Structure formats: C-alpha cells, structure tokens
Amino acid sequence: MKVDPRDSLITRQSDEIAALRSQIEELKHIERRYRLLTEVSPDWISLHKPDENTTITYSSPSCRAILGYEPEEIIGLSGMSLVHPEDRDRIREFLSDKNPEGRIVKTRYLCKDGQYKWLEISTRYLFDDHGHLEELIAISRDITDNIHADRLVQESEQRYKSLFDHNPAAVYSMNPDGDYLTANANLEKITGYTLEELIGMYWGPIVHPKDLSKTLYYFNLAKQGEPQSYDLTIIHKNGHPVEINSTNIPIIVNGEVVGVYGITVDITERQRYLEHIENLSGENKLILDSVSEGILGTDSLGKGMFLNPAGAEMLGYKRHENEYAGRPLPTDDLPLVQAIRDGRPHYNSEAIFWRNDGSTFLAEYHAAPLRDKGELKGSVVVFRDITGEKEILRAKESAEKADRAKSEFLAMMSHEIRTPMNGIIGMTELLTETELLEEQRVYADTIKESSFALLRILNEILDFSQIEAGKLDLHMEEIVLEPLLQSVMELFSPRASSQGIGLSFRKEERVPTCLIGDGGRLRQILVNLIGNAVKFTDQGEVILSVELLSNRHPGEIILQFHVTDTGIGIPNDKFDLLFQSFSQLHPAMNRKYGGTGLGLAITKKLVELMGGTIGVVSREKGGSTFYFTLPFRATQEEPSQEPSSPALKNNETGAGSAVYSTLKYGPLKILIADDDEVNRFLLATWMRRLGYEPELTQDGDETVRAVAREDFDIVFMDLQMPGMDGLEATAAIRQLQGKAKRPVIVAVTALARKEDRDLCLSSGMDDYISKPLGVDEVERVLKHWS
Numbered sequence: 035m036k037v038d039p040r041d042s043l044i045t046r047q048s049d050e051i052a053a054l055r056s057q058i059e060e061l062k063h064i065e066r067r068y069r070l071l072t073e074v075s076p077d078w079i080s081l082h083k084p085d086e087n088t089t090i091t092y093s094s095p096s097c098r099a100i101l102g103y104e105p106e107e108i109i110g111l112s113g114m115s116l117v118h119p120e121d122r123d124r125i126r127e128f129l130s131d132k133n134p135e136g137r138i139v140k141t142r143y144l145c146k147d148g149q150y151k152w153l154e155i156s157t158r159y160l161f162d163d164h165g166h167l168e169e170l171i172a173i174s175r176d177i178t179d180n181i182h183a184d185r186l187v188q189e190s191e192q193r194y195k196s197l198f199d200h201n202p203a204a205v206y207s208m209n210p211d212g213d214y215l216t217a218n219a220n221l222e223k224i225t226g227y228t229l230e231e232l233i234g235m236y237w238g239p240i241v242h243p244k245d246l247s248k249t250l251y252y253f254n255l256a257k258q259g260e261p262q263s264y265d266l267t268i269i270h271k272n273g274h275p276v277e278i279n280s281t282n283i284p285i286i287v288n289g290e291v292v293g294v295y296g297i298t299v300d301i302t303e304r305q306r307y308l309e310h311i312e313n314l315s316g317e318n319k320l321i322l323d324s325v326s327e328g329i330l331g332t333d334s335l336g337k338g339m340f341l342n343p344a345g346a347e348m349l350g351y352k353r354h355e356n357e358y359a360g361r362p363l364p365t366d367d368l369p370l371v372q373a374i375r376d377g378r379p380h381y382n383s384e385a386i387f388w389r390n391d392g393s394t395f396l397a398e399y400h401a402a403p404l405r406d407k408g409e410l411k412g413s414v415v416v417f418r419d420i421t422g423e424k425e426i427l428r429a430k431e432s433a434e435k436a437d438r439a440k441s442e443f444l445a446m447m448s449h450e451i452r453t454p455m456n457g458i459i460g461m462t463e464l465l466t467e468t469e470l471l472e473e474q475r476v477y478a479d480t481i482k483e484s485s486f487a488l489l490r491i492l493n494e495i496l497d498f499s500q501i502e503a504g505k506l507d508l509h510m511e512e513i514v515l516e517p518l519l520q521s522v523m524e525l526f527s528p529r530a531s532s533q534g535i536g537l538s539f540r541k542e543e544r545v546p547t548c549l550i551g552d553g554g555r556l557r558q559i560l561v562n563l564i565g566n567a568v569k570f571t572d573q574g575e576v577i578l579s580v581e582l583l584s585n586r587h588p589g590e591i592i593l594q595f596h597v598t599d600t601g602i603g604i605p606n607d608k609f610d611l612l613f614q615s616f617s618q619l620h621p622a623m624n625r626k627y628g629g630t631g632l633g634l635a636i637t638k639k640l641v642e643l644m645g646g647t648i649g650v651v652s653r654e655k656g657g658s659t660f661y662f663t664l665p666f667r668a669t670q671e672e673p674s675q676e677p678s679s680p681a682l683k684n685n686e687t688g689a690g691s692a693v694y695s696t697l698k699y700g701p702l703k704i705l706i707a708d709d710d711e712v713n714r715f716l717l718a719t720w721m722r723r724l725g726y727e728p729e730l731t732q733d734g735d736e737t738v739r740a741v742a743r744e745d746f747d748i749v750f751m752d753l754q755m756p757g758m759d760g761l762e763a764t765a766a767i768r769q770l771q772g773k774a775k776r777p778v779i780v781a782v783t784a785l786a787r788k789e790d791r792d793l794c795l796s797s798g799m800d801d802y803i804s805k806p807l808g809v810d811e812v813e814r815v816l817k818h819w820s
Contacts, residue, residue: 080113082170084159088113088129091169100153100176102146113172118142118150132159132167140177152181204298207285210257212237215293224278224300226271242267242275248408249280256282256294263378265301265405277305279379304379304402326418328397331404333412336363336374348397348419350390357390363415364388370401370415377403377410384424387417396421451492456784456805457712459485463809464719489806507788508644512669513553516541519578522560526568526576535600536575537568544582546591550667555640560595562633563660567599574600574657583663591666598659604652612650613638637662697725698813699820703745704728707737707763708752708782713805717750717782720812734758738766746777748819751799753783761797768798778819782807 078100081092090113093105101108101116117125121141128139136158142150153174160168198205198216204224206217214221214232222229225240241249245266252262263281270276279301285293328345332338341351341358349364351357363371364387373380380401387397399417403410462482470478519539530537560578567576576599584592604612613634641648641662652658704721706728708714714730721728729746731737733755741749749767753760764779781794784805791802801819803811 076175078153078174080108080172080174082113082172084167084170087115088170100145100151100174101143107146116144118144129157129170143174151176152178201297204296206232206296206298208237208294208296210291210293212253212294221298224270224276224298225268240268242269245408252280253282253294256284257291259284259286259291263376265305265377265403265408276300277302301379328417328419330358330364330415330417331412332363332374332415334375334377334410336371336413337361338363339412345417348389348395348417349387350393365397365399370399373401374403374413377405377413379403384420387419395419396424451488451784454712455485455489456807457710457716459489459806459808460716460720461712464716485806508552509554510550510667511553513549513551513556513666515545515547515549515580518553518557519560519580522557522564523578525561526564530568530576533568533572535568535571535573536577537564538575539578540580542579542581545580545593546582546668548669549591549593550669551664552644555644556664559637559640559662560597562637563597563662566633567597567601567658567660570658571599571601576600589668591668592663593666594661594663596659596661598657600657603654603656603658604650605654609650609652613648699724699816702726702747702816702820705731705737705740705746705749705777707731707734707749707755707760709733709755710752713752713782717807717812720809724813724816734760734763734766737763738770741767741777742770745775748778748780748815750780750782753781753794761794764798780815780819 075094076096076099077094078096079092079094080090080097082088082090090109090111093103093108095105097103097105097108114122114125118141125139125141128137131137136156138154138156140152140154143153145151154177155175156173158171160171162168199218201218202220204218204221206221207215209215213234213236217229217232219229221227221232225232227235227240237249237253238246248264249266252264256262261281261283263279265277265279267275267277277300279299281297283295283297284291285295323343325342326344328348329342330338330345331340338358338361341349346352346358349358363374365385367382367385370380370382370385381399383398385397385399386394387399388394396419397417398420399415401413401415404412404414459482462478462485466475466478466482519541523537523539527537564576564578576597579596579598581594581596582591583594638648641664644664646662646664648660648662650658650660704726706714706717706721707730708717709732714732718728718730728750729740731740735758737749737751738758740746751760751764755763758766760781760783767777767779778801779799780801780803781791781799782803782805783790783794791804794802801815803815
C-alpha cells in the first residue's frame, strides 16, 4: 500500500505540536515552582534595570515584611534612591563590576516608615545570547538584628578588655588544666615572666613548693564551680618569693565549667606588716603602745584578744587591764565580721564604733587576717576616731554651700541691677545725642556718670567675690602694649582735663612692643591705679611709666609699671590700711572722693595672681607712686594691625557717635530677642541709627519661629526670657533642618561672670555682650560678624 506523503507530514507536525505543548506545560510548571519559591522565600528577591538608578522591575512579596512596601508600590522606584546616602558611592562602585558570577554587599535600605534596615544583598547580572546586559537580579536578607547584635558583642568585648587591661590587680584566665590562656600586664610585674612566657605555661612551676597542694586544692574547687580566695607564695622569675592573694572564679558556659579566671594582688608588704604584729617583741610592743591609732586583735571568730592603749582609750577600757579580751567587736559592721571569719582583708572609711559605756563614735578602720604557716589565727583591726574630721568636713561643706549661695546671690543681684542700668545708661546716651539745653545736658551727664560709678562698684564687688572664691582665671593672649596704655590714658583724659591736671605715659625704648599675657587684667590694674591717682590729685600731673626690669630667662620678660601723682599722698600711719578689703584711709576721704575700698585690694590680688608684686612710696601732701612688676612671655610675632587684646575695648565709657552712615557694616538682617521692652527699644534704636531695621521678638518660642521662617545674619539673644529661655532657644535654632545659612547668635545678658560667658559659648552661641550695653560693644559685634 502506497503511503501518502501528506499523511507523513501531518503526523510529524502533530508530534512536534505535542512535544511543544509538553515543553510549554513543563515551562509553566517550572515557572509556578520558581514563583512559589520567590513568594514563600523570607528573602526579598528583586529585578532591576541595569541603569544608573537600578530601577526596580520586579519585587517578591517579602518586601512587605522587610521594607513595609507592597510589591506594586516598590516596582518602578529607583533602587539607588532607597540606599542610605552615606552608602551610595560604595554601592555604585560595587555595581560597576559587571562580574557575571555575582557578589555580596551589605548596605542600609530605606523602609516605608522612614527607618533604615541593614540588608545583605547577593547580586548577579543577566546577559542575553549576544552578551548584552539585560537586567540585575538581587536577593536581599534583613541582617539588622545581626548588625545590632554584633555591635553589642563588640561593646561587651571592649568593656571586658578595658576591665581586663586596666585593672590594678593581675587578671588572667586558665583552661581546666591550669595553663594560662590570657593575662594582663600586672601578672608580668608580679611573676617577672613576660606574657609570651606565661601564655601556655602551667601555674605549678610558679607556686612555692610549700603551697602547691593547697593551691591545687583551691583550683580544683574553682573547677567544680566554687569561687575561692586564698593567700600563697609564688617564686618570682628572679628567684625571690612574692606573697600574693589569689581569687579563682569558675568560667561557666552553658552550665559547664570551661576554665578559671584568676585575680591576684601582691600582699608582700602587708604580710611583712602582719608578721611584725604576730611576732611582737619588746621593741614592737613599745611601738604598738605609742601609736595614736587603735589596734585590736581578734581570734578567727572575731572575739577580742588584745587592745593597744590608744584603742583602749578610744573604746573606754582601762589602759593597763585587758578588759577587752573575749569581748565581741565594737561594731556591728557585718562585712567586717564576715571578712575576719573568711580571712580576708577589709576596709571601711566610715563605721560606727561603740564605747564601753554604750556611746558611739565615727571610725575608719582597716582589717587584715593573721595567719601562722598558712593557718588562719585571727585578725588585726587598725582604727581611728574620725568624728572631729567629719565635723570639719561638714563645716567645710557648709562653708562651700554658703560660698555657692553667695555666688548665686551676687549673680542674681548683678542680673537684677544690670538690667535696669542697661535702660538707664542706654537711654541717657540716646538723650545726650539729642538737642538739649546746657542745663539739661549737665543733668544728663550727671546721670550718666553716676550710672557708670554704680557699674564700677558692681564690677568691683563681682571681681572681689571671684578672687576670694579662687575662680578668677587668666586669659593669655598677645598684647600690643602701646595701644593698651594709650586706651587707658584716653579713658581718664576727659576727667584729668576737667580737673586741670596733666596726664601722660612714658615707655622705655627697651620695652618690647608685643608680649604674651592677660591684657584684660593688666588694663584693669592700670585703670584702678590711674583712676585713684586722678581722683586724689587736684593739681599737678599723673604719669604712667613702663620700664624693662629683667629678661634674664629666655622667653620671659619682667616689666615694672609706675603710676606717679602729685596728689594728697598717704600718711605714714595709714600704710597698713592699703590693699585691705573695704578699707578707707579716712572717713572724710570717703565722703569727698567716694569708692568701695575694694580697688586696691583687687589690684593687689590681680598682680599676685599674675605672678607679680606691688608696692607704694608716698608722702603726705607730697604725692604717691604705686609700682608693680609683672612677668610676661616674649613673642617673636609682629603686632597685628587690630590687636585682639581687650585693651582697645572701651565698654565702660559707652560713648558712641550720634550720626552713622547708612548700613555702616554692609547689609545685615538682624533679630533682637528680649522680653524687656526698654532693652528692645534701646537696642533697636541703636540699630536704626546704624542704618538697620531689626525685627523684634519677646520670648524664645517666638524667636525660634522667626528664625525658622526667614534667614537672619545676627540674632541678639537675651538669656532670661519667659517660656523657652535664650539657651534653649539657641539649641532649638541650631537643630533646625534645611536652613540656608546659620545665623550668628550673640548672648545679651546681665549675667557678667566668666562662667556665664563660658556657658553661653559652649551652648552654641557665637559671641557675648553683657548689660549694661554700650554702643561701642554693639558696633564691635556688627563689625566682627558682618
């Protein structure tokens, strides 16, 4: 029968179709299996475009549990945008390697709730048949808990290592066979062996033969899980014996003892001391009887055995009769009782001891065990009465508390006085810059002079308080001497001119131009002395002179300053009143010339604080010369054009020009934050005269909102405001995110102590001015920060 070729073709096609259908079903089956694997896998499986953003094209459902996204939410997102910003460069570098074998990387990935999780990502690039890059497959596993656990382990290891390395005792670990596994440097010191020699060494050869069996007994108990503490003798590498106390602690892991920790202390000196007590001879007894500390001996149960005369007197027993024998300890300090029974040393800095009549006293004691050939015989307790010391300590604490209260009171009074004085002085300055009748100007100048007199008194009291408390620190800086001297002379020129007296200074040519020292305190000393000279001189002149006294030591210069006047002089019988606090040479002088009597006392203390000396030569009605010497450090630097020394700052005068050019210090946006209306008005008026229109706020919350709303160049911040104060407002401003620029914050406060300034600067503020404010100080701030 002839076969039709068409039937054969149909048969082949049918077979091919059947095979193709079978392959399709197999592919579908494989696809269902792989999809099931991706859906049930706890790891996040994702596909990404091989572009710069690694755009996500597929996500397994596990992204819901790991990242909080639904699969359809995360598809289409940039994978790179979810990587932590600090990790992106590293990830880009990682992905730049198109290795088809795949690699693993760890990074932080952004979750939907805004938190970051650590992921361990396995990546592999897929290529088509022509070798072209098609896509990137990534399998990510959440390892956040592992990372945190690793950090905790590292912290724990660091804490253990610190305790191990820096312990004053020898600390080491041993395996159950007694071989050293680890040890700190102190074990080297005690044994004489290096760590390299000790590690792997068995402890037996180090122990003195007489203590081998005892040490092995205690070590075996520690291996059984029982901590042990005992004394023994070891042989130093050099051959001499060393007495030690050793504590063995079992190392338990999963309920099994895997080794033993050791803590060893050298007690050689203590043992020698105890041996002297155990073998009391006639000479030793004389010493024992003559010491001022009480010494009592007990048996191993804590019952009394002997008591020296000093101890008998403290406890109320008869000195020559052993009344204490057999009696219990004169204290119910349970740790002492337990230490005596365990044969351990014990110390207590403050315990209650009973006298024989039932009264008590406060005692400090040290107890040490007494042993005879290793056997515990009792203990020796050395004690002393510290009741008087505690009373002295309480008196000291009371005095310190009173000193703190005084400092706080002075700070509060300074604030309360300076705040209204700021308004008085500032408004007076503004008043004197207006058109006034001559009589009105005299009145205004009188108010101004009286305000500055009050301010000087306040400053003197604060300085004196700080000096008394030892809180006055020196600020070492470059001093350009001549401008400093010139500024002091200019300060008193108006008054000297009004009195008709001459005022000048002379500087020896050998005196260096630049020095290193505390320019502010030098200026204060000169202001006090020249101020007194001008005040007590009605005719003649006041001369300041400076000369080089010595430069014998390299880098050190000693200068001597003289302030000479032709004033009223000082009677011989009044010299002992000079430089004393609150002293006036005569009540009539006080009524005529005024003053607190603190100026010279502060001057003397400042000179001595700076390492110098001060003295005076005077004759009644023949003038005076106050002289002082001060050491300075030499400097090789050229003087700066605008010295940073406070000597050129003239805050006390508060003088300022009445007319200013528009925007004198360039365009500035200024914010004034102060709850006091007068202070706001005063500071704002000064700003307007300088060409600026400041914004005003009344409390910290309003100030923070203003800074968050717009950018300011300078913020003048009062410290004490209702609600959020100036320090809190500064902290809030510094924490603001997204600010285009960081404003300069200047503390404006009536708190004038150095610690107040330091607190402001350490809290994030950039500058500090104290009330009462002066135009010059405000202009200094604008000039410096513009």
